[in-house]
Amino acid sequence: MENFDLFSEDMSSNRKADLNEVFDLAILGAGPAGLTASIYAGRAGLKFILVERLSSGGQIVFSDQVDNYPGFPEGISGSQLMERFEKQASKFGTQIFSGEVREIKKSDNLFLIETSSGTIKSRSVIYAMGADPMKLPVPEEERFRGKGVSYCATCDAAFFKDKIVCVVGGGDTALYDALHLSRFAKNVIVLHRRDKLRAVKVLQDIVKKNPRIELLLEHIPLHIIGNKKVEGLEVENVKTRESKVINIDGIFVAIGIVPNTLPLKGIVELDEKGFIKTDLNMETSVQGLFAAGDVRATPLRQVVTAASDGAIAAFSAQKYLENLER
């Protein structure tokens, strides 16, 4: 039974933090960036709090295989990798505070962070709240979400045993999803709008050899067909504009991410795609507010780059606090 490989001991969250205190640093988001920042903040002796709205680990926990994080030559699942990050952070005094960040304000060098579990006061902030998957751009998405439209292949693949599913997207995530789904589904169709996949070559090679996976390139989704659940997808050829309906039972969406910046609306400078702009020290347009990980404007979004961002952000926050005291 493969499930028994994984008796996960996720670090339990808590609310023991005393919110009357003023923290040196509030780290918002417990993905790879936030957890790494916590390791550095803990070792630097800062009085810090780590806030997370869901269970920790960030988006990478949805990946059942991570092959490009150095130090794991056999590869490792996203969940297991994040469990290790957590254990290491916890060794240096990190405890996760459960709460959803709703608003951030700054006055007189003090940040006030409104969360679903109370207001946190902190002298500096590392914003590492990551991103959410981009929704499938068809008018029926909301109606069929959870009824055949899924954003988590690891979670939901089992519901599509011996069925036909479609993965929308052409990047690494899409191909990892397709490979995972091919262990359950009868057929997996990868739908991508360009004439070439975007994923790294090694993944493309594995996918092309998999007899259960079929590529449908230069097509975009138009409409979901179905009554109570997904029964088909109307797709359009981007060149000929011809459309057709493919009969499928599930649609797994991996077309990119939307940065989670709502609590910072109107406060920090964003790039044209909505990601937070920072300098080389990870500092945003607001002094004392740093950004790290997927939420930041950066050319590459990986666990390794998020971890790097987190380390730099924690180091910079420490320097910022030292200057503040002068």
Added chain:
Amino acid sequence: MEKLLKAKDEEYVRNLFEQNLVEPVELVLFLESPGASRVTEHNKQYLAYTEEILTEVSNLSDKINLTIYKDDKEKEKEYGVENISAFFIEGKNTNKNIVYYGIPSGHEFSSLLEDIIDVSKGETQLPDKLKEMVRKISTNVNILVFVTPTCPHCPQAVRTAHQFALENKLIRSSMIEAQEFPEWSNKYNVYAVPKVVINDKMQFEGAVPEDTFLNSVYEALGIKLLF
């Protein structure tokens, strides 16, 4: 059967229990023999493993006791057992209302550990404001949380539902391992997890913050909260 928990994991759990358990906790497990009506091709392979994992966990602390009822129709009725396997985490503040249908493996193993600790302490970690709102509910609420063991955010939904149950005896919250109960899952159109069903009326998918979850509970009762 070979042990399911590795020595290192046992050590971790034993320490966790030693540091956190206060009052005794009773695990009450319901099973049926092969060939019984509720043993299907989908759940039969898991029954022995569920028994084994609960046995191993209960052996890691003197404060945890495991009782197993097999083919005991009367006890099943007393607990309101709807499917097999089912188990209940019982303590002084519970009301046969913290329920698991199917195996707590994968990510759900952490739900099991945290639930045991909460029940033993007799209190949850919900913010005070929310506790108050949960305790105010004065009618029966039945919450089903469908999960798969490989779903990273499912424990959040299970834990929230179980904490509500620990705060209010009128709330009965059940984790359901969707793959073991395909008919049950089909009844509620479960194709993505976590999926939460409240009083057969209100449904939503995905992990949400506790206050949003509670809003949905109230909504199922016909009350629109403003907070």
